[in-house]
Amino acid sequence: MVSLTINGKVVRAEEGEYLLAVIRRMGIDVPALCQHEAVEPYGGCRLCMVEITKDSWDGWKKYVTSCLYPVEQDLIVTTHSDKVNDLRRGILDLFLARNPETPLIQKLAADYGLTRTSYEAIPEPNDCILCSICTRVCDAMGFSAISMVNRGHGKEVAPPLHQAPPDCVGCLACAQACPTNYITYEDVGNRRTIWNKQFELLVCDKTGRPTITKEFADYLIKNREIPEDYFRIDDASHREELADKMGRITRWSVTEEAK
Template sequence: MPRLVIDGKTVVAKEGTFLLQAARDAGIDIPTLCEHPAVEPYGGCRLCLVDVTRPEWDGWSKMVVSCLFPVEDGILVSTRSERVTQTRKVVLDLLLARCPETPLVQELAAEHGIDRTSYVPNPEPTDCILCGLCTRICDRLGTSAISSANRGVGREIAPPFHEAPPDCIGCLACAEICPTGFIQYQSGSARRVIWNKEFKMLRCPTCGRGHITEDQARYYDGRNGVPARYFEPCDACKRKEQAAIAVSLMAAPEGR
């Protein structure tokens, strides 16, 4: 297994892991904004930058994004060298200019000594930090209903042509993974609205609660061999039913 040194601490990492995970496993914190265990790493926010060197490199080092850099035997890693700290500050300064009113960005910037951006703040503040978590989870689910559009300061996350996305099934995965709460939705027992698309809810036959959308149930039907009727009862009623079965089995006399 690769043996490396992170901030002076010798770490034996699991084969095939990335530096970010190796640091976390060793109790070393590296700030991140675009990383989530549910999706593949993407290297978008650049906050997780670290310095990597080797004894034979004669003092030369390179900066890498730790969420995408596979661990290597013998490397020396610094998560808070002067260069790393300064670069992270620039990243946060720029992010604060884009999202000056976003609490998550304000807090992270303040932790790095930045109370206000040194760049011209975005005249149309947004809470979208362009971390790409929403589009990656949507791709992972196979729906790919939203994507990033435009370039530069106009870059945004949106459905195609800003219209109700035909492929969206209303699962809310994008909204739930979004770290800033940028993705808005309404969800009740009868209807759900997200990305300007309205969905009818599938009601649990036992308690009557609308728990997933009908589009979700249709989309999941037959995938991985799970039939549509599996999705009809809500999770709470399924658990209650299973608990009742378990209790009745335990109460049954042995041998019957």
């Protein structure tokens, strides 16, 4: 355990923990756009920057992204100093130039007193904030079907060569994890389309309702040793089967007892 000071309060934290986790646990609101618990911290959005110093540093201050900075004994952290707020405002100003119509950005910027960017907005803006959560989640799931492509200002999320990604199983994790709902998909009947790839959804034997894609189920059967027949029916039918079984046992045991 180490002890450190955050906004004047002394707190204890586990060694190896990152600052942001400790800050959030204290209920302090530090914005972070590229943070997702399922994946390793990234350090791309820079909004979780905090000011750190130590008594032994002779007044020298450092600005670090709290999502990546491991806690240290005797660290003194300020989450909303003037300089940090100015920095966040500056970064949100840049975000607004890139994503002027994204509600998430607009709201966050408004929190820091910005309604519109002071820069020239980029031509053809979209809602992608390039937080890379989607690609990192896809990596964490073990598929790596999509990736960040190009670099610098032309960076974007895309499947290989902008074509239907061969490794995608259509689990929708990327779309679900996207903080701005930029990644779109379409479910029509038992057909799913994402990243221009068509998938067939398994349907429940009993209700005919679609569940997950055949590719995803195959992956789970093969790599996670889930019995194939688990995917035969949907969750509601599973519950009904369970209730039915338990009903039979009950009736049997009650009759046995009566005998």
